[in-house]
Amino acid sequence: MTQDAMDMPLQQEDDELPDAVPVPGALVPHLSECALLLDIDGTLLDFAPTPREVWVPPGLAKTMNRLLERTSGALALVSGRSLNDIDLIFAPSEFPAVGGHGAEMRLSTDSEAVAAHAPPMDKDLKKRLAAIAQLSPGILLEDKGYSLALHYRLAPHAEKAIYEAVSLIRADLPNAPIEVLPGKCVCEIKHSGFTKASGVRELMTHEPFRGRRPVFIGDDVTDESVFAIMPDLGGQAFSVGRRAHGVAGHFDEPRDVREWLAHLLDDEKMMTEKLRR
Template structure:
């Protein structure tokens, strides 16, 4: 009886059946979303916006391994449409390298901030713009990479400017991974590195650059300059960008959890995709 009441209440609120833990057909997963989690009216006209979007856990659903993520049908068309309506001021902001981003969205290329702010491209057709971010020391990277041998299921991802240890397939190894990283940092106290805890991942990168520093640099250049940034992210590494949005006159939205200082919140990446698609239907 209680389940019937809950079901009826959710239907009255026009919530999608996925919110009851049920799965809808994959081909209609985004289209089935019928509620507006964040009012479009919060945003200024797209002609005044710069859309800045995290990838994993924000635009794309998380997968067991980084290589298993996939781009749902319709997302590339949505991003291309938003890029046109913002006169090119749409950028992907990710911890992934630009090369990895391009592989995911191939053959389409978008402006992007990659490697947690280590590299940047101002247009999909443009080349890499130099950012002051030195690669990680080779010997240090070798010591950190050896941590992956602690347990089967730990996946090593070398991003050039950083190293990521994914343990989604070995959740029991989380503490051992962070303990091993802490020992290396204690042994090399002057090493200019920073540890980024994420969703089932421990990432180690060179200190001195973040997604926030990358976004600040991006917003100094056309076509982003003078626009109001709208950033959507889901992870701890995105909080640096949330924090600078007021300085840039922008808006931030979180995914999966309520983060401090954001203007709104999405439950899942499918909510973000549906919301972005809806922006294209908004009157100019």
């Protein structure tokens, strides 16, 4: 496989993937036994023209705070966004989180954020990659600290040119420890020493997540590394918008995820009432 082919977005037709079933609440263990791990963009929240325009629907933060309480704190957001960015989106609420594709982590709402052994990207390399945004109006550059993202939702015609430019830089620096993450209308470049999966593995070694069965929901190619490790952790994965390999079920869109999370609380309440009788 050529370097150019490796750097182009991964596209898989649904027909090539195994069937996945829609997600009933019965597939999820009791909230006292599980850890809820949730991607943000395209999973909890609908996509927007730019990353800054995403919108938290009314009631979602309340649902998440109630789930955080019911799981005794074992709910975490798992995102490519930085922790600061996550907090801005959900303000004034704060949640445990794995940010920056595993580069940083916060174990609880009252703990300090820590870097998860993530080295920063070389500054000169960042400058070269950032210059790619000048290829076309509409390409938005996002510096996430540990990674750099080139969004082209407003310039879809520029997709091929972006990946070709990234490939040329990688060919010029073959020993640079970087990884290209193709996403939905975004090309992200980060240091190769960490992933969402490595962040989740680290998270699950700490209280209150340790010993629980993780339930991860994600939508994009960058979430596939977490899908892959769920069996190792005794957990389950669910995809959004497409049927992905290795998942127990799928949701059609973020709205379905939000409704399902709210139903988890209702199911838990009904189960508790039955136990009391």
